Amino acid sequence: MKRALIVMTVLLSGAAWADGNENIAPAASNQKWKTECSECHMAYPPALLPERSWRKMMAGLGSHFGQDASLDAASAKEITDFLVKNSAERAGGKRAKKVLGSLGPNEAPQRISETAWFIHEHDEVSPQVWKRPKIGSPANCNACHQGAEQGNYSEHQIRIPR
Ligand code: HEC
Ligand code: HEC
Numbered sequence: 001m002k003r004a005l006i007v008m009t010v011l012l013s014g015a016a017w018a019d020g021n022e023n024i025a026p027a028a029s030n031q032k033w034k035t036e037c038s039e040c041h042m043a044y045p046p047a048l049l050p051e052r053s054w055r056k057m058m059a060g061l062g063s064h065f066g067q068d069a070s071l072d073a074a075s076a077k078e079i080t081d082f083l084v085k086n087s088a089e090r091a092g093g094k095r096a097k098k099v100l101g102s103l104g105p106n107e108a109p110q111r112i113s114e115t116a117w118f119i120h121e122h123d124e125v126s127p128q129v130w131k132r133p134k135i136g137s138p139a140n141c142n143a144c145h146q147g148a149e150q151g152n153y154s155e156h157q158i159r160i161p162r
Contacts (some may be wrong), residue, residue: 022093024048025151026086033079036071042142042149044112046083047091048099052108054083065110095153113138125160134161 024045037043046054058080061069071079088096095117102116109115122138129135135143142148147157 022095023151024091024093024095024153026082026091030079030082032075033082036069036075036079040067040069041139044141045151046086047088047093047096048112048115048118049088049109050100050103051084051087051089052106053110054087055080056108057110058083111139129160132161 024047026046034043057064058076061071061076070076084090088099099112099115099117102120103109112118118138125138130138141153144158144160145153146159147154
């Protein structure tokens with residue numbers, strides 16, 4: 001019994017390690033998405049939200065987290081198609097699966113940082129840390145994840161600003 005437990009632990013930490021080294025940048029990028037969706041913050045990985053979240057967000061860009069992020073119809077369509085094609089359902093990979101598994105079937109979160117998956121992965125970050133001036137909010141991924149823009153969230157690339 002004890003032995004089985006040890007084996008389990010080793011297997012689980014092995015899985016976590018593999019996770020941390022999996023790049024989650026979209027397989028092929030899209031210039032319009034890169035430009036338009038990194039104007040106010042980094043372009044977040046499409047694989048960290050389900051299709052229904054992206055569709056809802058793209059239909060409401062006129063009031064996007066208190067800002068007007070609206071686009072012309074052609075750009076909005078191109079970006080929506082790109083986000084859907086690379087969403088958690090389509091991207092594959094362990095993290096995308098975990099994100100999906102953490103959501104109810106009709107839940108369409110508008111924040112990666114509010115998914116149960118995200119909250120669990122970040123449970124060691126205390127509330128005061130999120131509020132540090134150089135961080136500001138959990139949405140500021142690249143404040144701590146040095147490789148965020150390249151889709152690298154490996155634990156070796158985390159530096160939490162003081
Ligand atoms: C305050 C700094 C900070 C911010 C901001 C932050 N993270 Fe993290 N992140 C961490 C820490 C610390 C961990 C836990 C690392 C560990 O336990 O190995 C983590 C873990 C992760 C992991 C899991 C890595 C793995 O091994 O699978 C992912 C993915 C991730 N963060 C994505 C994000 C995304 C996406 C955002 C923005 C929406 C974000 N993080 C914002 C500090 C941060
Ligand atoms: C005019 C500025 C602006 C533009 C352009 C913009 N956003 Fe945002 N976005 C925001 C603000 C402000 C927030 C909230 C940030 C915070 O809480 O720190 C946000 C938050 C988000 C979040 C939630 C982050 C989290 O997990 O907490 C996602 C996802 C997002 N934006 C996607 C997009 C996409 C996709 C596009 C391109 C179609 C886009 N944004 C373009 C201003 C913008």
